[in-house]
Amino acid sequence: MSWFTRKEKGIHTPTELKKETPDGLWYKCPSCKKVMHTREHKTNAYTCIHCNYHEKIGSAEYYELLFDKNQFTELDANMSSSDPLHFVDTKPYTGRIVATQKKTNLKDAVRSAYGPVNGYDLVISCMDFDFIGGSMGSVVGEKIARAIDYSITHKIPFLMISRSGGARMMEAGFSLMQMAKTSAKLALLAEAKIPYISLLTDPTTGGVTASYAMLGDFNIAEPGALIGFAGPRVIRETIGKDLPKDFQSAEFVLEHGFLDFIVDRKELKTKIATLVGMLK
Amino acid sequence: MLLDFEKPIADLEAKLADMKQLAQDKHVDVHTAVKFLEESIIKLKKETYQNLTRWQRVQLSRHSERPYTLDYVYNITDQFIELFGDRTVKDDKAMVGGFGAIDGQTFMIIGQQKGRNTKQRQQRNFGMANPEGYRKALRLMKMAEKFNKPIVTFIDTPGAYPGIEAEERGQGEAIARNLREMFMLKVPVICIIIGEGASGGALGIAIGDKVLMLENTWYSVISPESCSSILWRSWEYKEQAAEALKLTAEDMMKFKLIDGIIEEPLGGAHTDINRMSQTVKQEIIRNLDILNQLTPQERINLRIEKFCSMGVYIE
Ligand SMILES: [Zn+2]
Numbered sequence: 001m002s003w004f005t006r007k008e009k010g011i012h013t014p015t016e017l018k019k020e021t022p023d024g025l026w027y028k029c030p031s032c033k034k035v036m037h038t039r040e041h042k043t044n045a046y047t048c049i050h051c052n053y054h055e056k057i058g059s060a061e062y063y064e065l066l067f068d069k070n071q072f073t074e075l076d077a078n079m080s081s082s083d084p085l086h087f088v089d090t091k092p093y094t095g096r097i098v099a100t101q102k103k104t105n106l107k108d109a110v111r112s113a114y115g116p117v118n119g120y121d122l123v124i125s126c127m128d129f130d131f132i133g134g135s136m137g138s139v140v141g142e143k144i145a146r147a148i149d150y151s152i153t154h155k156i157p158f159l160m161i162s163r164s165g166g167a168r169m170m171e172a173g174f175s176l177m178q179m180a181k182t183s184a185k186l187a188l189l190a191e192a193k194i195p196y197i198s199l200l201t202d203p204t205t206g207g208v209t210a211s212y213a214m215l216g217d218f219n220i221a222e223p224g225a226l227i228g229f230a231g232p233r234v235i236r237e238t239i240g241k242d243l244p245k246d247f248q249s250a251e252f253v254l255e256h257g258f259l260d261f262i263v264d265r266k267e268l269k270t271k272i273a274t275l276v277g278m279l280k
Numbered sequence: 281m282l283l284d285f286e287k288p289i290a291d292l293e294a295k296l297a298d299m300k301q302l303a304q305d306k307h308v309d310v311h312t313a314v315k316f317l318e319e320s321i322i323k324l325k326k327e328t329y330q331n332l333t334r335w336q337r338v339q340l341s342r343h344s345e346r347p348y349t350l351d352y353v354y355n356i357t358d359q360f361i362e363l364f365g366d367r368t369v370k371d372d373k374a375m376v377g378g379f380g381a382i383d384g385q386t387f388m389i390i391g392q393q394k395g396r397n398t399k400q401r402q403q404r405n406f407g408m409a410n411p412e413g414y415r416k417a418l419r420l421m422k423m424a425e426k427f428n429k430p431i432v433t434f435i436d437t438p439g440a441y442p443g444i445e446a447e448e449r450g451q452g453e454a455i456a457r458n459l460r461e462m463f464m465l466k467v468p469v470i471c472i473i474i475g476e477g478a479s480g481g482a483l484g485i486a487i488g489d490k491v492l493m494l495e496n497t498w499y500s501v502i503s504p505e506s507c508s509s510i511l512w513r514s515w516e517y518k519e520q521a522a523e524a525l526k527l528t529a530e531d532m533m534k535f536k537l538i539d540g541i542i543e544e545p546l547g548g549a550h551t552d553i554n555r556m557s558q559t560v561k562q563e564i565i566r567n568l569d570i571l572n573q574l575t576p577q578e579r580i581n582l583r584i585e586k587f588c589s590m591g592v593y594i595e
Contacts, residue, residue: 230446238441
């Protein structure tokens, strides 16, 4: 999240707002560059009050937005990445994991929890992009698999919130097989006729798009989210041409028939609860 | 085209051929020298191929003379009827399929197809399927299920195609759907990586009861070149990336991410395509016999359990 700091030039802070924010925190929209009070931004579900830009948020924020009174029980909270390949690129993978855990205060790139959403029980797995680009390794695959197991055992609908650059290269073959694992579990979830809602947020690409993110009974997305299999840079390099405007945006993907609808984050909770209620 | 480590062997082989020719033309007895050269060649081959680096195996998997899907199809089937199209958009030439009879047993055989020359390579899109290729594959797999015929897939792709139309038509959705649907197929599914097994594009037809890799192939989440460019921010570290990714058949077997390795002739599959094809045929028949011992539900359960057990983590 990009916090506004007063050092930035050209922005005038009104005095009355100054008074209301003793912590001095301001949010500057990266899209329209306008400034707003962080509390105002937060109560607006982290969307810009001027241009509706949806700021990238993580599992903590989504859980608070969705679960009633932020009440939820986390599943597999302590699961953490191993290093089966003893992978070293410019630095060792184990070092990266430890450093990222410390920096983000997260165990890995996904969290799973269950709790009430407008009174309906829901299992929600939510990815954290801040953890190595939301990349999918064994922990991500296993935690999603177990969350789906929980959904099946307790007959509770499953909501997956994706935000990922794709595979975790440092887990190579293991990473690839998480696509298979999660898809296998979703096949079982479908067989049990339990609703699966897949919310794609900015960005959702690579192996995540080519597995669980696209397998929802309902594939839904936040406005403006980048959604695709191949990343735009790879496509540009492959075809040697510029890409059309809005290519791979949620609106583009909706237009091509791969999304059920786009949902404004401010209406996410109501819409999901309504949908789940209709399927009861 | 020769790979750098193939050259010393090819040089000796050329020398041997010259010597034999000389002996024939001039009626000279070169018996001892020929024998010596032949032994040297075998020795050098063994030395070379028993100590291949991971990158060298990647090179072999992409060898310009390596057998492709249709080479195996025509070598192992008595009859083959190719089937085209996804019934929605078009026929994808990078993904082929059809019913084929192997020793009287009908199989649905599906695989990515690469081209041999410039024109074919373009026509086959370098073995990079579009969404319609994955949908064609799924259509054929469902048909195999309908007529209760086992499925064999041959995997050989540098990846699913990254293009504008591929995205417009849902490359991600096409692959994802195949993954989910393949788990529920009631017929036996045997998947064989015959060349390159790159990422989701490979996995999209590789959910099987038995997943086998030929000895000199690779299977991973990314190619060594792309991995190098992302993690090292340069294309120059492909050898290191190949080592780090542990992408060979031996590696994948050790990690229990595949079910078996199919041995190649010394020097690689391309040095004896007939023998390679016969080995592949025997492996298909042997594995089908094993899978036929199980009920459809047992196969599905085991298939799901196998893939769900893949992953290493701490808790
Ligand atoms: Zn704005």
